[in-house]
Every structure is written in structure tokens, then in C-alpha cells.
Amino acid sequence: MRPEAADCRCIGIAAPQPEFARGAVMQLPEHHSSYPMVRGLSRGLQVLRALNLCVKGRASSGELARLTGLHRTTVRRLLETLVSQGYVWRSDSDDSFQLALKVRDLSEGFTDTEWISTVASPVMGALLHKVVWPSDLSLPSGEALQVRETTHRFSPLSFHRVMVGRRLPMLLTAAGRAYIGHCAEAEREQILKLLRAGGDEQARLASDPVYLRNLLARVQADGYGTNEGEWNHDQEKGKIGAVALPILQHGHAVGCLSVIYLLRAVKREDAIAQYVPALREAVVQIEAGLHA
Incomplete structure (x- = not known):
């Protein structure tokens, strides 16, 4: 792991009863609907939520794959999509990812x-x-x-x-x-x-x-x-x-x-x-x- 990646320890990883224990998979709440779930959107939100919980707000694609339980290639594809839309920023120096300022726009209409x-x-x-x-x-x-x-x-x-x-x-x-x-x-x-x-x-x-x-x-x-x-x-x-x-x-x-x-x-x-x-x-x- 890169030295920079060591800073992406996420909340609860080392705790006795963490939200994300080592090897654990982050799960979104179960929701029943008459419409089929859009899996790509659900996975994208999982990645955003995991990234939001990381100390210093940054993580590598591998770390996010471990936290979410998603395949590393899938996570990388989701991250690149979020980068293209302006919600995630990628560091050229260490290839880590962090939330961009645009994510605040998602809460502007919520009071x-x-x-x-x-x-x-x-x-x-x-x-x-x-x-x-x-x-x-x-x-x-x-x-x-x-x-x-x-x-x-x-x-x-x-x-x-x-x-x-x-x-x-x-x-x-x-x-x-x-x-x-x-x-x-x-x-x-x-x-x-x-x-x-x-x-x-x-x-x-x-x-x-x-x-x-x-x-x-x-x-x-x-x-x-x-x-x-x-x-x-x-x-x-x-x-x-x-x-x-x-x-x-x-x-x-x-x-x-x-x-x-x-x-x-x-x-x-x-x-x-x-x-x-x-x-x-x-x-x-x-x-x-x-x-x-």
C-alpha cells in the first residue's frame, strides 16, 4: 500500500465493533419497491458513502473495493464516472480519490x-x-x-x-x-x-x-x-x-x-x-x- 493510502483508514476499521470491519462488506439498507433497482446507481452510491466515511476523505480504488465488497474494476469504473461528472476528484500524484465540492449540490434542495x-x-x-x-x-x-x-x-x-x-x-x-x-x-x-x-x-x-x-x-x-x-x-x-x-x-x-x-x-x-x-x-x- 502506498504511504498516502495509509491515510485513508476509514471510520470503524480498527474499532472492536466497526461499521466497516476488516473483510466486511458495506451494505445499503434493504428497500422494497415495485420497480426494479438500478444496480449501477446503487453501487455508485455505495462508493460515495464509503468515500465519505474515510478519514481525510480520500481512498484508493482498492480500498473502496474492499469496503464496498464490489469488484475493483467495477469500483474503478464507477469512480471514473463520478470524476467525469465532477462529484469525485482524482489525485494524479498517488491515484487516490476524494469527494469534490460538487457533492454539496446534492443537498441544496433538501431542507x-x-x-x-x-x-x-x-x-x-x-x-x-x-x-x-x-x-x-x-x-x-x-x-x-x-x-x-x-x-x-x-x-x-x-x-x-x-x-x-x-x-x-x-x-x-x-x-x-x-x-x-x-x-x-x-x-x-x-x-x-x-x-x-x-x-x-x-x-x-x-x-x-x-x-x-x-x-x-x-x-x-x-x-x-x-x-x-x-x-x-x-x-x-x-x-x-x-x-x-x-x-x-x-x-x-x-x-x-x-x-x-x-x-x-x-x-x-x-x-x-x-x-x-x-x-x-x-x-x-x-x-x-x-x-x-
Whole structure:
């Protein structure tokens, strides 16, 4: 091995229980799909991931072949392709490879909010099995929250099949109340400023200091928000109830998870007793995923 190649020791190689033990083969997570997997792409990603884990971010094609379990010729061909596309750089002095600056472009369109949705989806599936009623994951969008993920399409008790993209009023919904009660103070003031500039019911509520003081005190003390049909959407005022918990990151809300139900079927106190513990467990899992 060249002296330079000795610097490409990868994370975990010498550890007692390494991610890549000597002689071990790096495996990508198993994924089931109705479409056939593109093996070339999968192998290329294996090579990128292995290269990313190398100390000093560089490795020889032989080292990468050992780490990935792929044939050395295959690895070399993949590396040359990545070099031609600008994602990997090859050193002429020692023929080692390292990631190029262009790999950062792959994450430009991915935001923290997208990560929340990714982490939350499986947790919401488990929540559905516990409560049966549908749940929504909503994230801030200006002066409102926007539903980014939902289990409505899977719940036998769903009354709205199309929820993703729907905007939720901040002061009239359980999710909005939970969010504004737990977001950063500067963000809260900006949201209220936007609401006061409107000409609807929320403008009046956002301009009422007594209402706001009572709302914030209640939500912050309870740790969750509720609504009992206050939002008149699709002529449903008085019909739909919800309870929502904030998803916290660094102590402030970054989104909300809510369970939605029919008021004629579930009383508010029963919803709190039955759904808040399940929601809290789900939120803890989501928050753990965000901090991982």
C-alpha cells in the first residue's frame, strides 16, 4: 500500500465493533419497491458513502473495493464516472480519490423541514394503529401552518382524503395554537404581525391582548393545543376537533403533530386523555430522529 493510502483508514476499521470491519462488506439498507433497482446507481452510491466515511476523505480504488465488497474494476469504473461528472476528484500524484465540492449540490434542495417529514412518516404510521383517527404533520408557512404529511388516506375514520398542502390558520386550529405557543418569541411576534394585517377573524384575535395572553398561557401550561370546531373550513364549523403537540428542536417548535376526530364521536376530555399520551410518544420519537 502506498504511504498516502495509509491515510485513508476509514471510520470503524480498527474499532472492536466497526461499521466497516476488516473483510466486511458495506451494505445499503434493504428497500422494497415495485420497480426494479438500478444496480449501477446503487453501487455508485455505495462508493460515495464509503468515500465519505474515510478519514481525510480520500481512498484508493482498492480500498473502496474492499469496503464496498464490489469488484475493483467495477469500483474503478464507477469512480471514473463520478470524476467525469465532477462529484469525485482524482489525485494524479498517488491515484487516490476524494469527494469534490460538487457533492454539496446534492443537498441544496433538501431542507430541515423535508427531513422532518422523512423522519415523521413511519412514526405517524405507528400512531395510526394506536388511535385509528387520522393525524397530520404540519410545518410553518408564513402566518399559517401547512400540512406536509398525513395518514388521512390510510385511516378508516378519515373524512378528508386530500390534506397535504392544506393551510391551517394559526389561531383557530389545534396545530396552530400548539405551534404559536411554543415557537421562538421573535417568530411569534412576526406571525402575529402578519395576522393583524389581514382582514379576517384571526386579525381580530391577533389584536386582542387578553385572548393572546390566555391562549399562550393555556397552551404552554398544557403542552398541547386543541380546537373544538372553531375553524369554519368547508362548512365544517362545529364538526371537527383536534389535539396537537409541538415538535421541538433546540427548545422551540419546528412543526406540529395532530390527531383529528369528529366532535360527535369524541369529547374533548376523552381526546386529551386518549390521544395526548400517544401523540407525546410519537413526538419524542420524531424529535429523537431530528437530533440523531
